[in-house]
Amino acid sequence: MAFVALADLAARVPDGALLAIPPDNSLTPAAFARALVRRGVRGLRLLGVPVSGYVCDLLIGAGCVASLQTSAVSIGETGLAPRFARALAAGTLQVTDATCPAIHTMLQAAEKGVPxxxxxxxxxxxxxxxxxxxxxxxxxxxxxxxxxxxxALSPEVAAFHAVCADDEGNVYVGRRRELATIAHASQRTLVTVERHFPGSLLDDERMAAGTISGVYIEAVARAPRGAWPSGLLDEYEADAAHLTEYSKLARSDTGFADYLARYVTDAVA
Amino acid sequence: MIQPEERLIAAIARLILDPAAPPARHIAVGAASAIPAAACWLVKLGGLDVRLSLLHLQRKNPFTEGTRELFDLAGQGRIDLFFLGGGQIDGQANLNLIGTGDWPGTGARFPGSFGSAFMYLTVPRTILFREEHSRRVLVPKVDHISAAGVSAPGVVRRGTAQALVTGRCVFGFDGARFRLASVHPGETADSVRAETGFDYDAPAEAAQTPDPSPAQLALLRGPVHARMAATYPAFCRRVWGENAA
Known part of the structure; x- marks a missing residue:
């Protein structure tokens, strides 16, 4: 399995796909979401596993999302998700509410191949x-x-940001094993990583325990600091100041457009 | 000077330690729960032999099977105490985290139900916490039920609300109705009644919520602050200032 460019990874998500995404601080694919906005994807049916945060609010605000199934939407310490709230009030977003363990359980049913x-x-x-x-x-x-x-719920595509991947497509997520459940349950899994891992992750007993086998992974792209502004395990902390700036700007249409121009549309990654 | 948040933390700590309640050997704390998390650290650092599982730790997260392990643990009966709140809470301890108006919150939209619908029934003790105490939050009947405070006969559940702590008072819950337990400084039985939308029982004379002890304050402002700073930076700055713990 060869690494692909971030834009090519984003191009693999068809319009209208049922896309499973983990929330802030659960290996959320933030750089990938910004690439999806640049690609201009439309009509996504998002699944928050089991809740939703910055990535979901950004995709909604950029007009990429038709519907959302989630157990909650919350960003940072304040909890505000302005674009989600705006889209719901405007009637442009169809919301299906769940509760966290129900989403895990529906994915676990798909993982086991039972109905x-x-x-x-x-x-x-x-x-x-x-x-x-x-x-x-x-x-x-x-x-x-x-x-x-x-x-059972089997997302068409799952996306998350892992620490590293080797040439066999094995990806390291540490103790966040809910990502394994998402990958097992989904038909296709696209992953961004901080860096390439030389050799095989499965050769090392300690790394293998936190690794998802490449059998589940369709493609990987490098995206350094790809969870930002969320944090990533013991790699880097969440950027609370940026999340606060996002929540402030996203309160108005012009502020959100400003955010997109500054951090998403014109950025290369 | 004692901060109002410190009094709420101490009030929750007292409920955790309530000798009349089933023992709390393993307490879990969910999303956006600064005051409950601080209360847990306060009882633990104060000497209670208890395991704390804090769901939102980015580093040193207690779960090695992913976030779903919290729910598996609760389903197995291995979590003794949890905390929940609500955009609306009613007199039967029903919680609304969905919103007001038509489903799914065409009036005010709340964040969503999180794990409440599951945890409220599978965990033996739940302490409800909501800082805002007003008629808009404490309502006669919630617009939508995220998690039910009382279940129909035959429904398996291990427990329900033990108590509700607000910015004005502490209510106990007996499985059917709330009863005023104590009012915080500056409040009276009448002022609480005026701000509460649901009916509840009250003693002839309302007790006052005690202040944290000097020993508790020392713990809060030192080691508890230190353990909270990474997850709740804004809360720590507001309550304990810029000084590093």
Missing amino acids: FMPLRGVLGSDLIAHRPDWKVVENPFASGDPILLLP
Whole structure:
């Protein structure tokens, strides 16, 4: 598997794709999202795994997103996600609400190749009434025990930013094993990395435990500081000042256009 | 001078240590929860033998199976205490993190339900925390239920709200109704009643929420601050100033 350029990686996402994305501080693919904006992708159906942050708000603001399934949208310490709120109020974004473990469970069902999985809790939440694809059934192994069933969910494309990748397409995510579940469940996985890893990640017992096998990975591009303004594991901290600047600018249409021009459209990476 | 946030932290710490509640051996803290996280550090550094799992640590994250491990642990019954809040909270301890108006929040949109719909039922004790105490937050009936405070018979659940801590008072919850436990300095039973949209029980005379002890304040301003600074820089600056802990 050869490394590709960031723009070529972004070109692999078709308009209208169901795209799974991890949130801030969970190896979020921020440089990749900026490349998607430059590519002018349209009609994305985003899946926040299990919630959404800067990347999601940016893609919504840039007009790339038709719908969003997520358990919450929140950026930085303030929590404000201005473009998401604006699009929802304007009726230009279709939102499907979930709860974090339900999204994990739907992906785990796809990972196992089974059509559904049960989940405890959730009963009594109005989420269920707004999810015709979720069903409450009687536990077939016990009487008088209602339980929620969730359908398998297999995203067309998953994208995240990992630490490094080797020439076999193995990628290192450390302890963030939810990325493995996303890759296992998705039909195609595109990854950006800080750097190339010489040799094989699977040759080293300590690295292998935090590695996702290249069998799941379609393509990799180098994007140094590719999670910025989010942080990345023990590599670098989140840029809280930039997230605050983003949240401020994104409150108005002109401010957001200014942000795009300054940090996204004219940038090379 | 005691900061209001320090009093709230101490009030939550007291609830964590409540001898009448089931033991808290493993406490998890979720997103954007500076005051609950500080309360957990306060009880731990104060000597309670407890495991803390802080979901949002970028470095040294406690979960080695990804963020879904928090929910797997809760499902297995290995988390004893969790914290939740809500854009709206009603008298049956229902939480609304969706929004007001029609679904999915055509009035004011809140961030979304996070893991609340699951954690509220699978964890034996939940301490509710919401700093804003007003009729717009504490409502007779939430517009939408993210997580239900009370379940129908037959629904498996390990527990519900233990208490609700706000910027004005502490309410206990008995599984059906809130009861005023104490009011913070500057508040009275009447002032709390005036700002609360749901009905609740109250004793004839309202107790006052105690101040943190000098020992607690020393812990908060030193070692607790130090452990909070990386995750909650703005909160730490606001409460404890620019000085490094």
